[in-house]
Amino acid sequence: MSFLEIEHLEKSFGSVRVVKDFNLPIEKGEFVSLLGPSGCGKTTVLRMVAGFETPSTGSIRIDGRDVVSLRPNQRNIGMVFQSYALFPNLTVAQNVAFGLKVKGVKVADRTARVAEMLRLIGLEGYDDRYPFQLSGGQQQRVALARALAVQPQVLLLDEPLSALDAKIRVSLREEIRDIQRRLAITTIFVTHDQEEALSISDRVVVMNGGVAEQVGQPFEIYNRPSTRFVAEFVGTLNLIEARVLDRDSGRIGIGSREASLGRPLTSDRLTLGIRPEALTLGRAADRDMVLEGRIDDVHFLGSVIRIQATVAGERVMLDTFNRPGTPPPAPGQAAEFSVHPEDLLVLEGERSP
Amino acid sequence: MKAPRVWSWIALTLGLLYFFLPLIGTIEFSLRKRRGEYSLDAYRWVFEDPKFRETFSYSVVMALFTIVVGVLIVVPTAYWVRLKFPRLRPLVEFVTLLPLVIPPIVIVFGYIRLYNTSSFLPLTGTASGTNLLLMMGYATLSLPYMYRAVDTGLRTIDVRTLTEAAQSLGANWPTIIGRVIMPNVLVAVMSGAFLTFAIVIGEFVMAALLNRPAFGPYLQLIGANRAYEPAALAVIAFSITWICMGLIQLATLLTRHSRPPRS
Ligand SMILES: Nc1ncnc2c1ncn2[C@@H]1O[C@H](COP(=O)(O)OP(=O)(O)O)[C@@H](O)[C@H]1O
Ligand SMILES: [Mg+2]
8 A cells, every 4th residue: 555545536616526536646755746737636636635625525545544534734744835935924944943833842953953954955054034035946945944844744845846937947846856855755746847747756647637647657658648638748749640541450641651550550540649859850770650741940959959840731840969970951951751650659539729 | 496396395385284283383382381481381280180190091001902802803804804705805894894984972872772780791880891891892993994904914925825834834723823924914913003002092982971081081071171281182192193103113114024025
């Protein structure tokens, strides 16, 4: 049995079901991200774990104990908010000490713990500052220290980086992950940024319309999306329509070319999803599926050359690595592109708008 | 100098004259008790009158109790409405405005009818009961000011998220209100408190009808019977109000965390 066990969790506001049959076992010390577009129910799941919302049905167990009937202040859960939510009337040290004081920890132990936490987040010497004297990134680190000071069983973070600048967002997410690893604290991290989720999580839960569409490691989610939504939401994906010529052998037609997927198919039309890095300009030895098209635009980014092209009437994007001996192609030029059939994501069914 | 500037100066001067002339007149008059020269005789008389000291300290004590009770009623209510029933805010706001619409005399007659010696709760039968009644009346009178001040204070903080942050750190309701909400609306509470103080010190109708030895009825009594002393009292009362205003400013300055963020 897992450390944190969420089973058949549902939540309705009035007649609207915003979380539907949500199941998620989380191991002790694991870092799990809830990823999905705005309004898909991520925050609602998190708030049910924290105790700020009551589930309509379902159970949440932490370390074998059902916590649904417990009030938020009885759950021993650390929470970090997008808006930092530091107490404006308290200094950094007092903010971090708040939970300890509530618990009745002795002054000496409290002081030691606060110092330890400030060292952990790299804000030693900031004890007497007030929140308004700190930058956003610093405030969020204090909020993290405050949540961790009481040694919660579970740490919940609701889009903690969304209010920060892009640069700080990246460095702080690494820092959060680093601290999480060091303390081995079970963590649920909510975000709508797929890069964020993929880069720091042990596992990612991709949510859509209140449903967990796929749960898996970042590598799995990115390379083997189980639904069309996941494939389109996570990472950049080129979509190309294909006609099925022969279901049993898996022969398909793309524009004027034909190719074989080498596996049986179930529908007459399908969409091929190709990651930008799986598509190669020109022919390549092991990439035996060839498509033709035209180059629209070329962005030289240094190590990577990003090419926009039209293939079979669809706009696609591909990345190639820079090589000193090979100058980038010229826009407007006709070109061939190749892809390994195993790198194709076959998305059967309707294309979402 | 351009024409618009001239007009603003004239407007300002007229405003200041309108405000200060009666005040200066009153002060000047209060100093003229001794014939032919200025003196503080009227003030001396007032301060030496034991009735002044009695009624004034009675009113101060009443004001302090009123403030405590008002804060205890208003802060949790305004907080709870913001947190749990934001839709009810217009209704609550309307209710808190009622004391401005209903004359105090109606309230006090209501009290006397409800709590007279032959009622189920004979509060008017004893002095302390009547004091309690009077204090509740004062709390009602100050409700519009206190509620608005506190509600404005609550608007400057993210009540909901701060509450949840405190809850997740293990805090219960008294801790949240006492350690998180109250300190953050303290400046607002102070301004509500000083307004309450000013109201209670000058209140006449309720104190007179409940027959309590408050400052308001004393003021009226002196005003009806003496010449220079009422002016001195008016100046004293006015100074108290101004000191209250100064204290509001001081409280704002002394609260370190409420300074605006550096840009
Ligand atoms: N207290 C509430 N009352 C009514 N509807 C709500 C409430 N909280 C959230 N919702 C609705 O539930 C849905 C999911 O919200 P949320 O969990 O905040 O999404 P996310 O965090 O993924 O953006 C949204 O459509 C939102 O409008
Ligand atoms: Mg959200």
